[in-house]
Amino acid sequence: MISVIIIGFGNVGQHLYRVFDDASGVSVLQIASRSPISGVDHTPTTTDLKQLKEADLYIIAAPDDAIEGISEQLTFTNRLVVHTSGSVAMEMLSDENRKGVFYPLQTFSKDREVDFKEVPICYEADYEDDLALLKNLGSQISEKVVLVSSEKRAKLHLAAVFANNFTNHLYHLSETYLTKHGIDFELMQPLIKETAMKVQSLSPSEAQTGPAIRKDKKTIAKHLQLMRDREYRRIYKSLTKSISKSHGKKL
Amino acid sequence: MISVIIIGFGNVGQHLYRVFDDASGVSVLQIASRSPISGVDHTPTTTDLKQLKEADLYIIAAPDDAIEGISEQLTFTNRLVVHTSGSVAMEMLSDENRKGVFYPLQTFSKDREVDFKEVPICYEADYEDDLALLKNLGSQISEKVVLVSSEKRAKLHLAAVFANNFTNHLYHLSETYLTKHGIDFELMQPLIKETAMKVQSLSPSEAQTGPAIRKDKKTIAKHLQLMRDREYRRIYKSLTKSISKSHGKKL
Structure with a gap:
C-alpha cells in the first residue's frame, strides 16, 4: 500500500484524488489546499502545510509558479516530494526533500471523467527506490x-501545446466563424x-487531406474570399503554407 | 425504394456505396468509374458514362475539378444529378439535368469504417420533389x-478546413517534433x-487551456527556446497571439 498526500486541489489534484481513492494499492492519507475543501468525506483535509502527516509520497498538484514555493514551505526533510507539471523542471523542487515528478499527460476539466488507464504517466526521480x-x-x-x-518532459509539453491548446483554438475559430454566419457548430x-480518431492508428502525415496538400489553388482562393477577418486570413495562410512546406509542395 | 447510380469510386464513392448497400430503402443500380472496379460483386459497374441505366438519382462522387465535366458528359436530360463536394456550388452542374447536392460532412479514408449515423448530410436542390x-x-x-x-456549404467547408485539415497538421507538427527528439508520438x-471529445459537449472557448490563455509569459518563453526551427516558431507565435486576442488578453 502506497500512502500519498495530495497538496493542491485544482483539476489535476481532484482527478488524481478520485483515481487514487479507487485504486486498491493506494491510500490517500490527507489533502492539503489553500482554501477549505468540501465534498471529500472519508479523507482528512487541511489548509495548513505544517499539519501534514507522514506519508510515502507528497504530490504537489499546484499551478507551475506555485510549485517551488510550496515545496519550500514543507516543514519535514528527506521525504519524497513530486510535482505534476509538464513544464517545470524537477530541480525546481526544494533541496530539503527527495525530488520527483509524476506528470499525467492529459487535459483535465472539472466536469469530465478521465479514463486514467489510457493516460501516459511520465515519472522521474533521483533515486532507484523513488523511481520504483x-x-x-x-x-x-x-x-x-x-x-x-x-x-524530454519539457519537449513533450511543447508538443502537447500544439496537439491540444492550438488544436482547440482551431476548433474555437471554426465555431466563431460558423456562429457568425448562423451555422450550428x-x-x-x-x-x-473522426480527425482525432484517425491519428490513433494512422500517422498524421498519412492522414493529411485538404486543399493545401492537394495544391488546390482554386479552393484556397475561394476560401480566402470567404474570410474578411484579417486574423483568420493570417492563420489560414500561415497553416496552408506550413502544410505545403511539410509535404514538399510549393503553392 | 430509392434507386441510385454512383459516378466516381474514390473514398467518398466507396463509402457511400457501402452504406447505401446496407440501407434497406436504397438500391444502388450501377457504379460508374474511370477505371474498372473490382471487389463489387452484386452491383453492375461500367467505365462508360453512355451506358448509365435509368435511376432516381445520379451521385457524382468525383474530385472538385472533375464534377462539372462529368455532369456535361451525361447523355440523358431532366433527371436528378447531385455532387458530394463541400466547396463546389450546385450551379456548376450541367443545366441539362435537375441539380442537387448531397454532401456528407466527414473525412473519409480508405481503411477506416465510418459510422454514417453521426455524419451530417448537407443537401440542396432546386425542386420540392428533389429536396424530399x-x-x-x-x-x-x-x-x-x-x-x-x-x-452556407462553402462556409461549412472552410470551417472544416480549420477543424480538420489544420488540426491534423498540428498533430503532424507535434509528431515531427517528438520524433526528432526521440520521443514516441x-x-x-x-x-x-480527449481534446476532440471535450468539444463534443463543451464549447471550444470554454475548453481552452494552456500558457497563451493563462498569459503565462514564462512558459511561452521556455517553449520558444525549445524550438530552433523557424517554421515552428512562426506558427507557435501566430497561434499564441490569436488565442490571447480571442480571449481578450494581451501578451
Missing part, C-alpha cells in the same frame, strides 16, 4: 507509465472526433 | 440531415482524443 515507487504508483492507475527526464463535431 | 428525395435518402443513412445552401494520442 513512482512506477508502482503509476501502474496502479495507468497502463502507460514511462520514465521521462525533465528535458454541432455539424462540425463528428468531423472533429 | 434527398432528405429521404439522407435519413436512410444518417440521423443528421440538413438543408444547406451552396453559400503514441504518448500524445490520448491527449488528442
